[in-house]
Amino acid sequence: xxxxxxxxxxxxxxxxxxxxxxxxxxxxxxxxxxxxxxxxxxxxxxxxxxxxxxxxxxxxxxxxxxxxxxxxxxxxxxxxxxxxxxxxxxxxxxxxxxxxxxxxxxxxxxxxxxxxxxxxxxxxxxxxxxxxxxxxxxxxxxxxxxxxxxxxxxxxxxxxxxxxxxxxxxxxxxxxxxxxxxxxxxxxxxxxxxxxxxxxxxxxxxxxxxxxxxxxxxxxxxxxxxxxxxxxxxxxxxxxxxxxxxxxxxxxxxxxxxxxxxxxxxxxxxxxxxxxxxxxxxxxxxxxxxxxxxxxxxxxxxxxxxxxxxxxxxxxxxxx
Amino acid sequence: xxxxxxxxxxxxxxxxxxxxxxxxxxxxxxxxxxxxxxxxxxxxxxxxxxxxxxxxxxxxxxxxxxxxxxxxxxxxxxxxxxxxxxxxxxxxxxxxxxxxxxxxxxxxxxxxxxxxxxxxxxxxxxxxxxxxxxxxxxxxxxxxxxxxxxxxxxxxxxxxxxxxxxxxxxxxxxxxxxxxxxxxxxxxxxxxxxxxxxxxxxxxxxxxxxxxxxxxxxxxxxxxxxxxxxxxxxxxxxxxxxxxxxxxxxxxxxxxx
Numbered sequence: 001x002x003x004x005x006x007x008x009x010x011x012x013x014x015x016x017x018x019x020x021x022x023x024x025x026x027x028x029x030x031x032x033x034x035x036x037x038x039x040x041x042x043x044x045x046x047x048x049x050x051x052x053x054x055x056x057x058x059x060x061x062x063x064x065x066x067x068x069x070x071x072x073x074x075x076x077x078x079x080x081x082x083x084x085x086x087x088x089x090x091x092x093x094x095x096x097x098x099x100x101x102x103x104x105x106x107x108x109x110x111x112x113x114x115x116x117x118x119x120x121x122x123x124x125x126x127x128x129x130x131x132x133x134x135x136x137x138x139x140x141x142x143x144x145x146x147x148x149x150x151x152x153x154x155x156x157x158x159x160x161x162x163x164x165x166x167x168x169x170x171x172x173x174x175x176x177x178x179x180x181x182x183x184x185x186x187x188x189x190x191x192x193x194x195x196x197x198x199x200x201x202x203x204x205x206x207x208x209x210x211x212x213x214x215x216x217x218x219x220x221x222x223x224x225x226x227x228x229x230x231x232x233x234x235x236x237x238x239x240x241x242x243x244x245x246x247x248x249x250x251x252x253x254x255x256x257x258x259x260x261x262x263x264x265x266x267x268x269x270x271x272x273x274x275x276x277x278x279x280x281x282x283x284x285x286x287x288x289x290x291x292x293x294x295x296x297x298x299x300x301x302x303x304x305x306x307x308x309x310x311x312x313x314x315x316x317x318x319x320x
Numbered sequence: 321x322x323x324x325x326x327x328x329x330x331x332x333x334x335x336x337x338x339x340x341x342x343x344x345x346x347x348x349x350x351x352x353x354x355x356x357x358x359x360x361x362x363x364x365x366x367x368x369x370x371x372x373x374x375x376x377x378x379x380x381x382x383x384x385x386x387x388x389x390x391x392x393x394x395x396x397x398x399x400x401x402x403x404x405x406x407x408x409x410x411x412x413x414x415x416x417x418x419x420x421x422x423x424x425x426x427x428x429x430x431x432x433x434x435x436x437x438x439x440x441x442x443x444x445x446x447x448x449x450x451x452x453x454x455x456x457x458x459x460x461x462x463x464x465x466x467x468x469x470x471x472x473x474x475x476x477x478x479x480x481x482x483x484x485x486x487x488x489x490x491x492x493x494x495x496x497x498x499x500x501x502x503x504x505x506x507x508x509x510x511x512x513x514x515x516x517x518x519x520x521x522x523x524x525x526x527x528x529x530x531x532x533x534x535x536x537x538x539x540x541x542x543x544x545x546x547x548x549x550x551x552x553x554x555x556x557x558x559x560x561x562x563x564x565x566x567x568x569x570x571x572x573x574x575x576x577x
Binding site: 070073074097098101102103104105106108109110112113114115116117118126130131132133134135136137138139140141142143144145180181182183184185186187188189195196197201225242243244245246249250251253257258268269272275276278279280281287292293294295296297298299300301305306309310313314317 | 331333334336337339344355356413414415418440441442443444445446447448449450452453454458459460461462478479480481482483484485486487488489498499536537538539540541542543544545546549551552553554555559560562563564566567569570571574576577
């Protein structure tokens with residue numbers, strides 16, 4: 001039987017959604033495979049392991065160590081290699097997150113294996129991934145070695161949670177030592193919002209937002225929708241917001257269910273980062289703006305008039 | 321300080337993508353230095369100016385890559401190396417590139433290697449961490465600040481919008497994120513000087529590698545364009561009506577609320 005590892009990711013004590021998506025991805029690679037969840041942390045890993053099982057994993061292997069509190073390349077590599085050595089899997093799935101992007105190439109290098117990163121769909125033996133920031137797609141296959149992939153969050157639907165499902169959770173003792181990159185401090189800047197790469201809804205602002213304060217109505221709309229706030233390069237370059245919010249060919253590539261573009265003209269570099277969103281709403285004063293060419297719904301108007309009204313309308317229906 | 325930069329040429333971000341014969345059409349396309357590699361080149365030059373030493377920009381590419389290497393030299397890099405695989409390799413992947421770079425770096429005395437955190441074409445982000453592993457160096461990805469004091473290195477790293485402050489040491493590999501610096505434009509004297517700066521050209525044979533040593537682990541089965549999006553509905557009427565209609569459409573037609 002094929003054996004596939006599905007890596008859980010814990011951030012600030014909570015298991016991230018993409019963890020459950022790795023299990024669904026493993027099942028898409030091979031429906032009949034034994035899917036083994038892998039969970040690292042400094043505490044409470046059993047809880048996450050049980051959740052992974054409820055979302056479809058057959059069993060779980062955990063590694064608990066003080067040096068696994070925060071992700072470090074050295075720490076997580078030692079833990080991952082110990083699990084891989086013990087389990088000798090046929091393949092592995094990780095999220096294409098900050099940690100997954102950092103860790104997966106190193107593990108692939110250690111195993112001299114191929115790695116197909118940032119997959120949005122699985123088609124039999126082939127893996128589909130966007131290239132040129134979503135201007136095109138490619139299908140890749142792995143010629144030899146382990147099937148090792150990272151999946152883009154929010155693209156492969158997780159399996160339904162089954163709270164009655166149970167499985168073996170085994171702890172593996174690994175000495176995690178000689179960490180060469182020491183984390184001195186973590187400065188939370190994104191904690192007030194929903195993570196852009198995993199957000200189901202994104203409210204994004206462009207040059208039309210005009211100032212840092214101009215983002216305020218966008219934040220209010222995002223709060224009502226439980227959305228993340230993003231921006232175009234124009235808004236970032238103008239200093240209205242932090243570069244960490246940038247969506248586009250440089251910056252983040254996002255695929256939410258709903259993307260609301262406010263005062264964004266729709267330069268090709270920005271479209272590359274968001275045009276694969278499921279539904280796009282454009283709000284712009286300029287009826288000729290390129291963003292209307294990719295929008296499902298458009299409102300020609302001043303965002304400072306439209307956005308607050310949209311927020312009010314959404315609040316009103318939520319009360320109902 | 322021996323400073324190395326890994327560079328890749330990519331399509332200009334303005335380019336539309338067309339497919340011809342199952343591959344991306346490159347004829348007539350404008351190429352640029354991968355934008356994230358520009359941050360790496362800029363940071364390397366700043367490090368050299370602060371700590372002395374030499375900046376060498378390395379690329380695995382083809383004949384055409386010389387143009388981007390000259391641009392890097394014009395920005396202020398000291399030397400360039402083109403590992404030309406045009407005649408030897410049909411298809412490579414990140415494994416291929418890293419095997420070649422590993423062989424190149426084998427006899428080099430390296431203090432720091434800087435790379436872009438991702439290339440905007442293939443966007444795998446694998447080459448930096450894979451190479452660091454092969455060279456047994458620590459690495460830090462997506463950096464937005466870099467300070468070197470003796471052998472101690474202090475780094476700020478972007479983690480999905482949060483910041484990690486990291487302490488590590490040389491030798492080291494880092495991958496650069498937007499926000500690290502403002503890459504300079506080559507000056508006219510810089511462009512003139514760049515023409516005379518050393519540009520070494522190697523083939524994999526010069527690195528004691530043959531085709532089999534670097535055979536890709538993955539292959540591209542198909543390349544395709546996303547379905548063309550049709551222009552949607554522009555709503556009519558007063559703002560209040562438009563907003564009401566939008567919310568209703570998002571609920572009933574698009575079903576995203």
